[in-house]
Amino acid sequence: MVIDVFLALGLVVLAWQALIGGSLFRGIVMFIVFGMVLTLAWAWLGSPDLAMAEAAIGAGVTGALIMIAYWRLRRINAVEPRDPSPARSRLALVIAVLATGLVGAIGLAAVSALTGDATAARVMNETLPDTGLGNPITGVLIVFRNLDTLLEVAVVLAAYIAARAALGRESADLPLPPAPDTPLLTPLVVTLAPLTMVVAIYLLKAGSQYPGGAFQASALLAALGVLLVLTGRVGPAAAANWLTRAGLVIGTLVFCLVGLGMLVIGAPLLAIPGIWAVYLIEAAMMISIGLTLVLLFAGAPGLSGKRS
Amino acid sequence: MNRLSLLRAGIVLVLLVLVWLILDGLDSLLTGLVAAVIGASLFVLLHVPRPYHLRIWRLPRFVLFFLVESVRGAVDVAWRAFHPALPIVPAMIDHGVELPAGQPRMLLVSVISLLPGTLSADLDSDGKMLKVHAISEDPDIAVRTLQAQIAYLYGLIGTPRP
Amino acid sequence: MSLLLDAFAALLLLIGAFFYLAGTVGLIRFPDALSRLHALTKADNIGLLSICAGSALMAGELRVALLLLLIWLMALFAATVSAHLIARRSLRDAEDSGADAGKSPS
């Protein structure tokens, strides 16, 4: 109980500090620390799936994305290091009150929600064994509410397209920091890369029975991609080659094909024919999401073998 | 690819299978093998051939040395942190590097930070001079001992003493 | 015997917590960035080792012990590399701006 209160208070303080930060960099570090404490909170609440996702996406990849954005802003002198706070608006208070009200209402609804027999959770838990899955979270994501998941993968693709459209022709010129020249980096990359690969594939495979799954695995792969980009092993390219394009769409494509294919054989739309389809969809999702995150980090439409 | 690199890739493959076993147990060894092969090919793609390889039978001695020294380092720094007078004398010392480039030198740079009182702060571009930041009086002996230990581990000298 | 083992595991966990505390105290008390880095790197490394060892004893299972060993090795690697990189960075930043980042006047 003390730990619950402590975590909750810590999260509020960190979120506040991340937004208010005296300097922009302090805000970024606070955000990363917030991600770590949120990981601990999910772990303490007994949801390793969410803890993994938060660690990999929240603290890891998003932290790296925000840092690279900070660096690029500093380079073009868009940010004054001393005064990052945005102009105050009178609407702020109204928005704050409304947002608090919304969060409160959702919280109240969650607390007073039915936990008895009529819930979808019970139905799902009863039918889960039929799907061959052991992890209810993967069950929800891929089998029971898979239209949501399909849209999530599509949103990631849309984010890439939007980033390209926003950058236009300039995207090939987005700068990246030079790789630090120390003898320690090569061994680090050479050790981390194979290990990350194995752990990511494990998470993908484990996702059907134990905590893990495509989102966690893709975030880990994206982190590896970020490492390779930062150390100059992989560089940005002015155009996406066919392999990159295929990787970007494969998640949405495979998901749609499996879902539509069910209509052909007379099953409902987006029904999942078996455990193999879960693995297929998850693997495709892993590739697409991971690749998109790396491309967003590199700020380029495509990737090439080596940075010059 | 020569025989030595092939051997290295093989060792990496075995280690990755071991990692898979630690994570997953014996449930799906085939998937694990595929994962390990993908990981090992990534290793082959990324790795840079290294001319020095460690003498495996000298590893236990080094590990022991490392553990003892890093415990000493931690106790030392804890003592300084809790001491009311905060007995810290920060100093920056340039130290010559005798170890060859590659693994031996990298090991030196990383392990120094865990020894009592020393921290590797910078290595100049040709790798011959290491800036060591120290919080106690004389880091010279520590660095020299470590260099000798690493040189011995890689079979560059016959005795682990400076 | 089992009681003795449990007591030993508990002792290891307590030692680990002590070193984490030492790291934080060093982080707060030490006078400059590089000295603070000393405290963090060394104390946290042994703190984590001790906690991993204690936890492995408590779990009493080979696979868990090996996983904890893997975690510690990766943490060791990450900590030494990032300590070196951060030290180097803060040193060069100090040189660029002409400020003093943990250098004695030698």
Added chain:
Amino acid sequence: MNWLLPGLILFLLVNLLAGLWRVWRGPSSADRMMSALLFGSTSVAVLILMAEWQGIRALRHVALLVVMLAAIIAITYVGISGARDKGSETNPDRKAP
């Protein structure tokens, strides 16, 4: 024995938030970053203890994940803080091929 694990978890959490002072205070960005790394390694210890206390194996996998990501965050930091000062005049980066 029952109080030991939760007690240690709480102790490490308090410890972690004490380190927050250094993130807040700075003064240099290196100070902030190293405290964040302290948070990373403390989180790993907390996750290991939670795995033991709650009997959830997967929390150890979360710990492994956090460890692997810590190095990447550190390298990102070194990259972004490094080229900042010289970036404007020398442009050390690649030109688009």
